[in-house]
Amino acid sequence: MDRIKEKLKALLKDGEIKGVLGFVPSSTPLKNRVIYTESPEDIDKFVVSPFNTLNPLSYLLRLKEKGKVACFLRPCEQRGLNVLVSEGILKRENVFVIDVPCSGAVDPFRLKKAYDGDIKEAKVRDDRIVIKGTIGEKTYPLSEFIPYSCRVCEVSSFGDIDLSIEGEKSTMEHENYRKIEEFDKKNTL
Numbered sequence: 001m002d003r004i005k006e007k008l009k010a011l012l013k014d015g016e017i018k019g020v021l022g023f024v025p026s027s028t029p030l031k032n033r034v035i036y037t038e039s040p041e042d043i044d045k046f047v048v049s050p051f052n053t054l055n056p057l058s059y060l061l062r063l064k065e066k067g068k069v070a071c072f073l074r075p076c077e078q079r080g081l082n083v084l085v086s087e088g089i090l091k092r093e094n095v096f097v098i099d100v101p102c103s104g105a106v107d108p109f110r111l112k113k114a115y116d117g118d119i120k121e122a123k124v125r126d127d128r129i130v131i132k133g134t135i136g137e138k139t140y141p142l143s144e145f146i147p148y149s150c151r152v153c154e155v156s157s158f159g160d161i162d163l164s165i166e167g168e169k170s171t172m173e174h175e176n177y178r179k180i181e182e183f184d185k186k187n188t189l
């Protein structure tokens with residue numbers, strides 16, 4: 001991620017991009033905020049996290065007149081971008097796509113239900129979610145709070161990207177692979 005941030009700062013300085021759209025931590029636990037910035041100082045605040053639950057494309061649509069904007073996009077959002085480009089709503093040359101490897105975004109409503117108190121802080125440690133709040137600290141398996149649509153997601157990067165974040169992918173097991181493995185075992189003579 002540091003390499004990406006340095007590259008974005010250089011692109012801003014050289015005027016190759018007008019600004020950057022991405023997620024930063026929020027004072028509201030479980031839901032990071034989307035910001036657009038034209039300031040290199042803000043670049044260090046960007047995070048890749050399962051708490052990035054909003055869709056940055058809706059924000060990107062409001063920046064159409066800005067010129068070329070860099071945007072952190074997960075594979076499903078890249079697919080959304082392709083649709084917007086094919087329908088003439090956005091120009092591909094106005095988006096600098098940063099490919100974000102993704103194993104799913106947390107369902108904040110399910111987590112709020114599981115933690116029976118006010119949540120003050122939430123963090124992801126390896127494949128666990130650690131919640132602190134009015135009933136103390138509790139830890140949950142991350143995979144239990146990833147929606148089904150993400151657990152069976154087979155979308156990978158679309159190839160039409162400008163920059164890729166490597167090595168950020170979670171080690172969370174993919175549900176489809178697990179099913180295939182179970183099926184394979186049943187068919188072993």
Ligand code: SF4
Pocket residue numbers: 074075076077102103104105149150151153154155
């Ligand atoms: S796992 Fe797939 S559907 Fe879920 S946020 Fe990531 S890319 Fe999108």
